[in-house]
Amino acid sequence: MTTIHASAHVDPSAEIGEGVEIGPFCVIGPEVTVGDGAVLRSHVSLEGSMSLGAGCIVHPFAALGGPPQHTGDKGVGTRLEVGDNTTIRESVTMNRGMSTGSGLTRVGSNCYFMAYSHVAHDCSVGSNVVFANSATIGGHCHVGDGVIISGLAAVHQHCRIGTGAFVGGVSGVTKDVIPFGSVVGDRAELGGLNIVGLKRRGYDRKTIHELRNAYKQVFSGSGTLQDRAQAVEKQYEDNPLVRMIVDFLKTGSGRAFCTPRDASRV
Template sequence: MTDIHPAAMVAAGAVIGEGCRIGPGCVIGPDVVLEAGVELIAHVMVEGHTRLGAGVKVFPFVTIGMAPQDLKYKDQPTRCEVGAGTLIREGATIHRASVGGGGVTRVGANCMLMAAAHVAHDCEIGDGVILANNVMLGGHVHVDAGAFIGGGAAVHQTVRVGRLAMVSGLAGVTNDIPPFGYVFGLPARLVGFNRIGLLRRGASRDQLRTLRLVHSLLFKEPGEFAGRLADAEQRFGHEPLVMEIISFVRDPARRRQLVRPGRMAAPELGGVDEENGDGA
């Protein structure tokens, strides 16, 4: 049965699904839809045209669907959506879209947003993404499925983070990160690929060896980048993971340049082994 605490405020018009639990101090706006089994522990505010998918769990002091931090926004009916099974920890904020994007801020299914993470207007977050504590995503950021963004990292507006990419803690990301890329530092530099994340998701040793060769070819070898990209396609185009990287690089919808290659900080300064490129 649905359980709504007497100290919660649920506006007329809100749609509350079967088995939802709404704790004390929660405020639910009139255009909100909570699908079955959503749990708002306490002191959660959900506003605007916002839908939380089945089984979403939200910890205290989270706000979802509030107006974007965009001076051009004049209370137009834009949307916010959170996919099924996503976990949102204390103090996180997810803003609804502005009028300058696609009209929706979207967080995918089975994501985890840790404490004080911020998802700005018009962001598109894929399934299974993890945002660690205090991550800051600017407006119109796209984070593809399975990516991990470390604590305190800041991602500039309109940046795209590729599938299964990893961003180190405290990184400052101002350019696009290709799929499986591993970035480190301020400003963030591409220092390897997410080997551990790929292994955990079933990549073979042969695929990892191929990706290492492609990473070196594209981001370490001299010469014109377009030529190296064509060379990678000719030599390794039979490998779907390689073609995923090439398709990402060539995508005309991208609005920023690729992140520049760099080197990991020395281990004695807190860096991670560059040779392994270990990720999440």
């Protein structure tokens, strides 16, 4: 049974699923869809054209579906979509897309967004992602599945964070991060591979060992980065992780890639 607190304001045209709990002082606008079993604790704002997936839990003072934080675009005709079973903690903000951008901000399922984290307009965030406290991504970013962005880290607009990557705390990411890369620093640099994340995903020792060798060859040695990537693609053509990184390097966003500070120590 759906329960709505007497102090909450829910627009009559909003679509509210079965078994939803809407707590005190929540405000839900006319173009909002809330999936079955979602819980809005209190003081939650859902506005604009947006959907909140089934089983999501949203904590106080989260503001979802607001217009993009852009002085020249009010987000008319744009949208925010949040997947199922995602937890959104206190004061998290997620904005709709821009009318001059893709028009869509999308967040996957089974994510965990800690307090004060932020997803800007036109971003695409995968599933099983963790944003720690005050982690922030600028507009048009692409974040792959299984990424962890640590506390107070910030990602520059238009950056890509590859699947399974790890961003260290208080890092400023201004370049693309390869899948399963681990970056840290005021202007983040590649510190190695997210070995812990790879083991948690169940990859076997041989696959990870080959990936380590490929990583060393890509980020050190003679020739260009693309030349070295092409070489390891042929050498490790049966390794899915190597292919993932090579494909990422081939399809650049126009931004540079995070690389190690000292290639001789890779």
